Amino acid sequence: MSGPRVPQNANAIYRAVNRIFEGIEVPQRDWQEVIRYMNEELPRFEQADTSYLVLGSYRGQYGHRLREFANCLNMPTNSESIVLGDTLDLDTAVIPEFDIKINLLGEFADSIAGVYEKEGGGESPELGVCRSLFARKTFVFPRDYTGLTRDSLETREDVIQAALSVYYTDFDNIDEKNREQEKKKRELASLITAAQREGIHITERELTDIIKERTASVDEEPAVYSWVHLSFFKRWEAMGQCHPWTTLDELRDLADEMPGPVRPRWETEFDIDAFLDE
Structure with missing residues (x-):
């Protein structure tokens, strides 16, 4: 049996471990946990030509998407993605578990993808670490993001977000519900008129279909983010590494925006007629 070998990207691991233990004294158990995590999780990245660390919300429908x-x-x-929240649990006395995971996986991955749908939870710390240490290889995918401040209709995405805000307006009773439905119809019609006046071409049918698709795949009110989230998104937007989405199908398609191998597209590679008897 061959002896231990030097892992790929040994310099990256060295940088990550230095950050993890910087400035603190830890018991032997913490060292052992870091080594256990490296042995369990990093080989998956070593064996792939392209590796991705995926961050975001890990529970419920957020986690599903x-x-x-x-x-x-x-x-x-030849690619491998690891969802940070699905990796090995650690039992450390001093070093926070998140600190170990984000440093090792973030340093070792070729690219990092953050899928965001809300402002609560651990998303802000993740964004802060990625902005500080891994900005150039991080790509963010915020649901319903349209920019830092947008007071008017400037893009098709603005119109869609405004329509979703109208659609998800709350009402308390049946009478109010009926009145609100009529009000929503009028507001959506007014929205389309305003959009067309601004040179944004979208029809009532298109907007209705988009709302139906959205409620079928992501039945959620428009996402709301803190100014901290928005500032991070704006930074990656300026770098060309921010890709907003509205429906699950859009999110799936945006996987192609990540660096790495091209996913197979069988419908463009083969002519179905070539497989049929004449």
């Missing part, structure tokens, strides 16, 4: 996106990244057989 996050993993759908990760699966799309895995479609090329």
